[in-house]
Amino acid sequence: MQLALFMIFGGLAVLAALNLLLQRHPINSALSLVVVMMSLAVLYWSLGAEFLAAAQVIVYSGAIMVFFVFVIMLLNAGEEERTTGSRAAYIVGFPGAAAIFCLLSFVFLSERNAFGSSNVGGYLNHVTSNISEVSSLLFTKLLLPFEVTSVLILVAILGAVVLARKEQ
């Protein structure tokens, strides 16, 4: 089951990411990105991160991507025109990405025996459920970073309001 889930949703994520790369219209890219995020949520679930799977669906594909689609609608973004403003990006683009992929996969494959393999559902050490473990750690040991995060979000809201406000 783990293998089937990985094959189906990993392949779906890669296909949707390629579609994001190849589509010209931003709305098509945004919808492909939603597919990537949903597939990643399934993979998180199969790795035993139930809370993150739910948060991925709610926060990423629910909130952030809807925000993207709203901005695309608001700005009436059409097809992007392929200008040749920066030739370097075109020349470096695909070879650079391929080089990063080769480096990463070389490191991962050379250490693959140390990584081991995964079981569906994911078992934690001496714990019953994933969510209780996450929340107890988040609200005891990591309480200060958690509260600082709320300040960060407040600053982000204020910044967004100030930046997007119409100039008088």
Place this chain on the structure above:
Amino acid sequence: MSAQVPIAAYLILAAVLFSIGVAAFLIKRNLISIFMSIELMLNAVNLTLVAFAHMWHQVSGQIFVFFVMVVAAAEAAVGLAIIIAIFRTRETLNVDSVDLMKS
């Protein structure tokens, strides 16, 4: 137990997604598309963190992903506000037209 998937497979899937994100970041000329490729790269890194958390049977990596998600939400809010401000002054979304600091 059915067939198991090596953790390295998840990491290589994340590497594929990250590389596609890098290529999209460099090739795309639309501001919103470039911003979406940044989100794709963040998601790929989140997958590696979750895979490592699974490998160690700990939730620390998952909590790290939680914080990355929160920061990504804040970043999306501010970034899209900046895109709206750019569009308001320049009437374009093409990055090659936004070259105020070039000359």
